[in-house]
Structure formats: structure tokens, C-alpha cells
Amino acid sequence: MLFMPLLVLALAASGCGNSGSAAAVSPSAEPAATAEPAATAAPASPASPEADLSGVTLRIGQVGWSEWEEGFKAAGLLDTPYKLEFSVFQGGNLELEAIAADQLDFAITSEIPPIFxxxxxNQGNFNVIGVQRWNTLNQELVIPKGSKVTTVAELKGKRIAYVPNTxxxxxxxxxxxxxGLTWKDIEPVKLTTAEGLSALVGGKVDALASYGNSIIAARQNGATTLASAADILSGNFPVSANVKSIDDPVKHAAIADFLExxxxxxTWTQGNQEQWAEITAKNTNQKQAEVLDTLVNGDKQRPLALETISDQSIASQQDIADIFTDLGLLPDTVDVSTIWSHAFDDEITAIVKK
Known part of the structure; x- marks a missing residue:
């Protein structure tokens, strides 16, 4: 199963965050072998099952490393009736920037990048068309080795590193x-995941709020968990698609096939955890045992699954937007429902019923 801590390796559901650097492009060389009204745009007319997709190139964004490309290869799923072009980004925000520039068709991020x-x-030239549900492990507030802090309340006036807009x-x-504290009660320190880890280990901050590999590495360096976000975060990861791709019947059909x-x-990764852990470890320079442990524990907490849009998923993202507005990070109140589209409800419903 694909898990957020692996997907957002560089961060990190994402994915996950809204920070990072430019991506390297890795096009796939595998050629073909084989509703409900939208919230912001009318759904495309679906292509027939016999539609010729051979002329379509579907441009797919990934965060951290070429996970889906490697996974599809291992699972025997690269025999698409269209061309796949995979690009790797260091943050979900960069994926959505690529969609805005019409250089990408599809991305899955955390709830935050779509808000910004x-x-x-042109409202970013994307719509959220569904949700992937992931586990929320390794999203924590940690304190360094030797810290005397035992509660979050004791961090009042302390320096806390965090990854901004994530x-x-x-x-x-x-x-x-x-x-019982507010943002003004602490001394927040904006840092990347790598910088935050270094600051924590080096004793320059009193705590670190981060995710993914930076939390795993922090614990390996003697840090302990002060508070976990496992039950704070929703586990929702919006599936975003280029508006032009949604409206084009043939590319729409290709996206539906990719989702399936x-x-x-x-499902393949669930049944082949050891093999997938080996592939992941080799590509991410992690220990295979640690990767496998993350896979197993993540599956226990919340198995990854595709879902159609729900009122609850929109409300969850709205809560995040409201908090960022209160922090002054957004210019005004944002109505996130305007970026969600029901254009793929029928296709996703059919997929999850299989």
C-alpha cells in the first residue's frame, strides 16, 4: 500500500506540503498495448470504452520519488492504452503550479496546496475530483534528546521549528x-524539513513539528514524540486534475483509467509488502525493515483508498483554510467548495465497487 510518509519523502497527503524545489522530469517510455453536476465546471462527456487513447499523453505528478512509475512497473500496470509521462516534484504546491502552467494533468497532494x-x-486551472484516504502516521511534534518538556503547554515562549504552509x-x-495556547504564545521558526531536523538535533530549537522521514530521522537521533497528529489530521489527500483535461473527453477517459x-x-502493494518495501528502500536510501514497518503500521491505521467527494472532505479542507486565514497567510476567507468538481463521481464509484 502506498503511504503518505513514503509519498512525501522529500517533505511529504500528501505531499505533502506547500514547500519545495523544482522537479526533475522522468517520462515513461511505455507506449500503449492494449453525474452529478460539477461544482465549478461541467463534467466532460465520457469517451466510449472503445475510444482511441493512443494519441493521449497523460502527465502525472509525484512527490519525492518516482513511486507510481516504479510501482506500476512492479505490478505490471504500465500497459496503458495511452502514454504516461511521470514527473517528480519536491512538494504538492509545485505539482499544482505545473498544472496551472498546463504542464501537468494529474496530482495528489495534501489538503493544503490546493487552498493556496x-x-x-484562473483559480489555478485545476479541480479536486476525488479523495485518496491515507494514514496519518509520522506527523508529529517532537522534542530533542534530553529535553525536560513533558507537555505541549510547557512550550509557551519556546522556539518551535515547523514547515510553513503545510x-x-x-x-x-x-x-x-x-x-490552551495560541500561535502568539510561542516563537515559531520557519524551516524546511531538513533544516528543522538539523535545528532540533543541534539544539537550536525546543521542538519540531514535521512529518515523514524527518520525524523518523529525529527519533533515530534521540528525539521523542511530545504529541502526535494521527488523530488531528483527516487522512484526506485531494486528487487534482487539470481543468482542460477534465473537459476533454479522451483525456478524461485516460484519467479514469489511471485512477483504476x-x-x-x-491492492498489489498490500499483497506484496516485502517486495514493495525492498523497491522503496532501494529508491529512497532507507532501511528496508523501517520501510516495511511503516507499510504495515500504516495499513493498520488507515488503509489507502479512493473515494468520491463528500461534504465531510470539503468541510475538513475548509477548516484548514479558515485557520490559515486566521494566521494571516491567506488574503481573505476562501470558499474551498469552489475548487471541487463532481466530474469523476461516476467513474470513481465504479472503480471502488470492483
Missing amino acids: ASQAA TAQYFLVKMLEGA RLTRYY
Whole structure:
């Protein structure tokens, strides 16, 4: 199964965050072998099952490493009736920037990047068409080895590193609120995941709010968990698609096929965890045993699954947007429902019923 801590390796559901650097492009060389009204755009007329997709190139974004490309290869799913072009990005925000520039058709991120991307011209040229449900492990507030802090409340006036405009900032706000503190009660320090880890280990900050590999590495360096976001975060990862691709019947059909293959890939990883852990470890320079442990524990907490849009998923993202507005990170109140589209409801419903 694909898990957020692996998907967002560089961060990190994403994926996951809204920070990072430019991506390298890795096109696939595998040629073909074989509703409900939308919230913001009318659904495309579906192509017939016999539609010729051989002229379509579907441009897919990934975060951290070429996970889906490697996974599809291992699972025997690269025999698409269209061409696949995979690109690797260091953050979900960069994927959505690529969609805005019409250089990408499809991406899955955490809930936060679409909020900020929707503020761009033409509302970012994307719609959220569904949700992937992932586990929320390794999203934590940690303290360094030797720290005397035992509760979040004791962090008042302390220096806390966090990754700005990401799930880390969101869950840190929630943790502070739960301890009777506000953002103004701490000394927040904006850092990348790597910088935050270095600052924590080097004793330059009193705590770190981060995710993925940075949390795993922090624990390996003696850090301990002060609070976990496992029950704070929704586990929702919006599936975003280029508006032009949604409206084009043939490319629409290709996206639907890719979603179906992605779901089959998830099933394959569930049944081949050791093999997938070996592939992942080799590509990410992690220990295979640690990767396998993440896979197994993540599956226990929340198996990854594709879902259609729900009122609950929109409300979850709206809560995040409202918090970022309160922090002054957004210019005004954002109505996130305007970026969600029901154009793939029928296709996703059919996929999950299989």
C-alpha cells in the first residue's frame, strides 16, 4: 500500500506540503498495448470504452520519488492504452503550479496546496475530483534528546521549528489550541524539513513539528514524540486534475483509467509488502525493515483508498483554510467548495465497487 510518509519523502497527503524545489522530469517510455453536476465546471462527456487513447499523453505528478512509475512497473500496470509521462516534484504546491502552467494533468497532494493554488490566476486551472484516504502516521511534534518538556503547554515562549504552509503548521496550531495556547504564545521558526531536523538535533530549537522521514530521522537521533497528529489530521489527500483535461473527453477517459490502475496498484502493494518495501528502500536510501514497518503500521491505521467527494472532505479542507486565514497567510476567507468538481463521481464509484 502506498503511504503518505513514503509519498512525501522529500517533505511529504500528501505531499505533502506547500514547500519545495523544482522537479526533475522522468517520462515513461511505455507506449500503449492494449453525474452529478460539477461544482465549478461541467463534467466532460465520457469517451466510449472503445475510444482511441493512443494519441493521449497523460502527465502525472509525484512527490519525492518516482513511486507510481516504479510501482506500476512492479505490478505490471504500465500497459496503458495511452502514454504516461511521470514527473517528480519536491512538494504538492509545485505539482499544482505545473498544472496551472498546463504542464501537468494529474496530482495528489495534501489538503493544503490546493487552498493556496486556488488563489492563483484562473483559480489555478485545476479541480479536486476525488479523495485518496491515507494514514496519518509520522506527523508529529517532537522534542530533542534530553529535553525536560513533558507537555505541549510547557512550550509557551519556546522556539518551535515547523514547515510553513503545510500540515505541520496546521497540526501545530491545533496542538497549541488543545493546550490552551495560541500561535502568539510561542516563537515559531520557519524551516524546511531538513533544516528543522538539523535545528532540533543541534539544539537550536525546543521542538519540531514535521512529518515523514524527518520525524523518523529525529527519533533515530534521540528525539521523542511530545504529541502526535494521527488523530488531528483527516487522512484526506485531494486528487487534482487539470481543468482542460477534465473537459476533454479522451483525456478524461485516460484519467479514469489511471485512477483504476492506481487503485489496483494499492491492492498489489498490500499483497506484496516485502517486495514493495525492498523497491522503496532501494529508491529512497532507507532501511528496508523501517520501510516495511511503516507499510504495515500504516495499513493498520488507515488503509489507502479512493473515494468520491463528500461534504465531510470539503468541510475538513475548509477548516484548514479558515485557520490559515486566521494566521494571516491567506488574503481573505476562501470558499474551498469552489475548487471541487463532481466530474469523476461516476467513474470513481465504479472503480471502488470492483
